[in-house]
Amino acid sequence: MSTLRVAVEELVVHPHPNADALELAQVGLYRAVVAKSAYRTGDFALYIPEQAVLPDELIAELGLTGRLAGADANRVKAVRLRGELSQGLVCLPRALNGVDLARAAEEGTDFAEKLGVVKWVPPVPTTMSGDVEAAAELLPWVDIENIQRYPDIFEPGEPVVLTEKLHGTACLLTYLAEDGRVLVSSKGFGSRGLALREDERNLYWRAVRGHGVPEAAARLAERLGATRVGIFGEVFGQGVQDLAYGTDVRRTADAPPGYAVFDVSAEIDGQVRWLDPEEVLADAELPLVPRLFEGPCDLDTVLEWASGRETVSGRSLHLREGVVIRPATERYSGLLGGRAIAKAVSPAYLTRKGGTEYE
Known part of the structure; x- marks a missing residue:
C-alpha cells in the first residue's frame, strides 16, 4: 500500500x-x-x-x-x-x-x-496474526507508490522490468548469518519492527517452511557473503484474499500456501542493497512472481500490462491485480526520496465486487 x-x-x-x-x-x-x-x-x-x-x-x-x-x-x-x-x-x-x-x-x-x-489499515485475520516480538534486525519492506500519481518516476524509454503484482499478503523473512536465526513478519508488523514468533498455525510461517525459504536465504547469504538476507514474498490462495490463483491455503500435509518471491535485499559490507530475485536465486530455488515485460518505459505500455488475466496459475483463472515497475538497474529516485519503484493497478481490480483487502 x-x-x-x-x-x-x-x-x-x-x-x-x-x-x-x-x-x-x-x-x-x-x-x-x-x-x-x-x-x-x-x-x-x-x-x-x-x-x-x-x-x-x-x-x-x-x-x-x-x-x-x-x-x-x-x-x-x-x-x-x-x-x-x-x-x-x-x-x-x-x-x-x-x-x-x-x-x-x-x-x-x-x-x-x-x-x-x-x-485505512486493512483488518488482520487470525491466521495472519500471532504473538510478536521486537526484531530490530528485520530487513524492512517499503511502501510502493502508484505510477498514476507519480508518472515521472521513470524517464521515457528508461529500461524497466514489469512483474505481476499478486493479490495476497506480503511476507518478510530475514536470515541472520551470524547465528542462523530467521525472522518472519507481515508488512504491517514489519513496519513496526516486530516479528511473528514461530507457530505452525501461522500463515506466514507455514508458507516459508513449506517452500524452504529459510534454507534458500542461508544459501544466498553464503553465496553473497552477506550478514543479513531479506526475502520478500507474496502468500496467496483461497482463504487469504478473494483472488486465489487456483491455490487453497487450507492446511494439508503436502500443500503449503501459495508463495512467490517479489524482492530480495542483502546487507553486504554494512550496506543494504536491493537485488533482482531472478539474478541472485538459482533456477527453481524458490517460486518467483511472473516477469511480464522487459524493455523501454512507456506509460501506455505499463498501464496496458497492468490489466488482463493473471499468469500465476497458468490458467488465466481471474483478473490481474496489476504490475510492479522497477528500473532494469536499481537506482535512487529523487522524486520519491528513496528507491525507484512503482506499481500500476488494474481498473477492473479496483472496481471488482466482493473484493478483500487484508494486509
Whole structure:
C-alpha cells in the first residue's frame, strides 16, 4: 500500500464522455469525477487519494454522507461513475480558506493531519496474526507508490522490468548469518519492527517452511557473503484474499500456501542493497512472481500490462491485480526520496465486487 498524502494539486479538466453535468479532473494520471464547471484546467484543488478515511464532519461538508466505502461509509475507494473510473476526491474544503493553493502545491504541503484524514489499515485475520516480538534486525519492506500519481518516476524509454503484482499478503523473512536465526513478519508488523514468533498455525510461517525459504536465504547469504538476507514474498490462495490463483491455503500435509518471491535485499559490507530475485536465486530455488515485460518505459505500455488475466496459475483463472515497475538497474529516485519503484493497478481490480483487502 502506498503512503497517504493529502495535497493540493494543479488540475487538468476533461469532458465526461457520458454525462453532461460531470467532468473529469486529472491529477497525475488519476482522474476524479467532479461537477461540471466546478474547476478549470490550471486551477488548484485538494486531492484526497484512495484508501483515505475521512472524519464525519468532512464527509458531511463534501456532501458524501453514506456514499463512501467501508462499514462506516468513510473510506475513499475507486468507483465508476457513469462509466468512467473515478479515483480519489478533488475538493476545496473550508479548512483551506485563505490558503495560498499554488504555493501549497509547489511546497507539497500535506493537509492530512489538518483535515483529520488518516490511512485505512486493512483488518488482520487470525491466521495472519500471532504473538510478536521486537526484531530490530528485520530487513524492512517499503511502501510502493502508484505510477498514476507519480508518472515521472521513470524517464521515457528508461529500461524497466514489469512483474505481476499478486493479490495476497506480503511476507518478510530475514536470515541472520551470524547465528542462523530467521525472522518472519507481515508488512504491517514489519513496519513496526516486530516479528511473528514461530507457530505452525501461522500463515506466514507455514508458507516459508513449506517452500524452504529459510534454507534458500542461508544459501544466498553464503553465496553473497552477506550478514543479513531479506526475502520478500507474496502468500496467496483461497482463504487469504478473494483472488486465489487456483491455490487453497487450507492446511494439508503436502500443500503449503501459495508463495512467490517479489524482492530480495542483502546487507553486504554494512550496506543494504536491493537485488533482482531472478539474478541472485538459482533456477527453481524458490517460486518467483511472473516477469511480464522487459524493455523501454512507456506509460501506455505499463498501464496496458497492468490489466488482463493473471499468469500465476497458468490458467488465466481471474483478473490481474496489476504490475510492479522497477528500473532494469536499481537506482535512487529523487522524486520519491528513496528507491525507484512503482506499481500500476488494474481498473477492473479496483472496481471488482466482493473484493478483500487484508494486509
